[in-house]
Amino acid sequence: QKEVEQNSGPLSVPEGAIASLNCTYSDRVSQSFFWYRQYSGKSPELIMSIYSNGDKEDGRFTAQLNKASQYVSLLIRDSQPSDSATYLCAVGINQFYFGTGTSLTVIP
Amino acid sequence: DGGITQSPKYLFRKEGQNVTLSCEQNLNHDAMYWYRQDPGQGLRLIYYSQIVNDFQKGDIAEGYSVSREKKESFPLTVTSAQKNPTAFYLCASSIGGQAYEQYFGPGTRLTVT
Numbered sequence: 001q002k003e004v005e006q007n008s009g010p011l012s013v014p015e016g017a018i019a020s021l022n023c024t025y026s027d028r029v030s031q032s033f034f035w036y037r038q039y040s041g042k043s044p045e046l047i048m049s050i051y052s053n054g055d056k057e058d059g060r061f062t063a064q065l066n067k068a069s070q071y072v073s074l075l076i077r078d079s080q081p082s083d084s085a086t087y088l089c090a091v092g093i094n095q096f097y098f099g100t101g102t103s104l105t106v107i108p
Numbered sequence: 109d110g111g112i113t114q115s116p117k118y119l120f121r122k123e124g125q126n127v128t129l130s131c132e133q134n135l136n137h138d139a140m141y142w143y144r145q146d147p148g149q150g151l152r153l154i155y156y157s158q159i160v161n162d163f164q165k166g167d168i169a170e171g172y173s174v175s176r177e178k179k180e181s182f183p184l185t186v187t188s189a190q191k192n193p194t195a196f197y198l199c200a201s202s203i204g205g206q207a208y209e210q211y212f213g214p215g216t217r218l219t220v221t
């Protein structure tokens with residue numbers, strides 16, 4: 001069983017702060033890693049993908065991958081109330097495996 | 109506009125009835141997927157297809173069936189054999205195999221009573 005673990009939260013941060021979301025996975029042969037944002041009642045929206053060790057930045061979002069430690073994280077800088085959502089981590093091997101998501105609330 | 113469409117948005121059925129959920133994409137993606145999402149749970153893969161006329165079972169295929177007669181279309185039938193069909197059903201597509209980015213449609217919320 002491939003496992004992807006996320007802290008379900010809820011995680012609350014004040015507006016303007018950095019939100020840090022973490023994800024660990026169990027299968028060392030995992031090849032690709034993704035972060036999705038899902039607003040309540042809506043479908044997941046891809047926000048970041050990362051394939052190699054290190055950091056990848058896109059606007060206010062930074063994904064960090066450490067394959068040796070088997071974790072991937074997402075940092076959201078200058079958090080906004082519109083960032084309040086559930087964030088899903090997905091790991092690709094021969095198929096996608098999703099975590100259960102971390103609920104983030106940004107407090108104005 | 110390129111994207112994935114699912115219809116209907118909400119669907120209500122009586123227990124014992126089969127129901128078919130539609131999924132269409134105009135992204136020219138080869139691969140398509142069906143997931144199920146239950147409250148407090150991650151997405152679980154039902155079926156996927158990487159090429160027309162071929163599809164594979166995912167982790168929870170029992171009680172479901174699919175077809176892939178056209179590249180653009182991947183309908184899912186929820187049969188009466190599915191014990192707990194009430195859920196949020198999500199269709200996704202990707203340009204290639206399962207390690208590639210997947211993009212989701214808006215979803216269909218199915219309620220069976």
